[in-house]
Amino acid sequence: MINKARILVVDDVPENRDLLMRRLQRLGFSAIDQAENGIEALAAIAAKAYDLVLLDIMMPELDGFGVLEALKKDGRINDLPVIVISALNEIEPVVRCIELGADDFIFKPFNPILLRARVLATLEKKQMRDLTREELRRKQSELNEARTLQLSLVPPRFAGTMSGRALTIDVVLEPAKEVGGDLVDHFPIGPDLVVLALGDVSDKGAGAALMMARTHAMTRALASRPDAAELFSAPERAVGLLNAALAEGNSGCMFVTFLLATLHVTSGRLTYVRAGHIPPYHRNANGALTRLDLLSGPPLGLDESARYKPDAVSLTPGDRLLVVTDGFTEANDPDGALYGDERVATFVTSLEPSDPAPLQRLLVNVRQFEAGRPASDDTAAILLSLGP
16 A cells, blocks of 8 residues: 555754655555765665655755666666655756656645645555556566476486497587576487477477476377387387377477487488478488488478388497587577588587587687677587497
């Protein structure tokens, strides 16, 4: 309630303070404190949270300008409304007070009706501002929790052996906002299969994050089926099921570019489906780089009846496979130039087996290329490395 507002009256003349306090009490305010100079005012403000300050200008020790300057310097003027009440009747002090952050200026001797209108209006604006800020804080807290939950879906780095072969899987995910629409995942199925998944939802923000979470959940649900090994050995089947589920009722036409790959560890055969996604980078043990550019079909969610065509490649010890989202290739520098496929390709060819965090290094390279510009898109990547 506005009449419960805490008000500080600052004036070096006792009679002026008494008059203002009596006027405020007639308006129903009871939580009223007073200060006789700027130093006392700043001490009172530091000790207690006020909803409004009525401030005189001409005072000993520290005048009203000094109070406003101190409040502006530490940022408190953004949260604490100040109405200046002064006998200075020239335009220059009025302008200076407003520039320092005062909400209003009333000339002495003040009109009681005008005082009432200005005080009530200022307190109403503060109340609305406080409610808006609280709502923004609540939403920011919810978004931070959502970001934490989204990042918890990212699996940890894997470095070990499967079926007697050493392999490493590095992952990275960094939403451009609090939450985003990129997906990165990997998981084993049985002793000989490893599934890699990377996706990019067509939008950003909360809606894209929900679409991403749904795609992730459905992919993991397929992995829990009794026939998961058979299903992911033919990844076009798994992608077809995901597409049909995402396309049903998709009135907003949101879609997901997707790369699903299954590695048969013993044989080194990688079977993949590229549903509208950026072609992966394959560097063999000799350093030669190729792109897995067969387009298997459209992005997920657009056409419920879409069919997907798989492709396969044989991986040998020392090979590396990198899959990225376009948050890497389409990152912009201050002049609008793109980071591009060539820079990512150069990164892949320069990879060393001893690099402890290759994808973090790639992400740092992109951020340096952006030169401090905010990220324009989510970034996600997965790197598969076959050991000897």
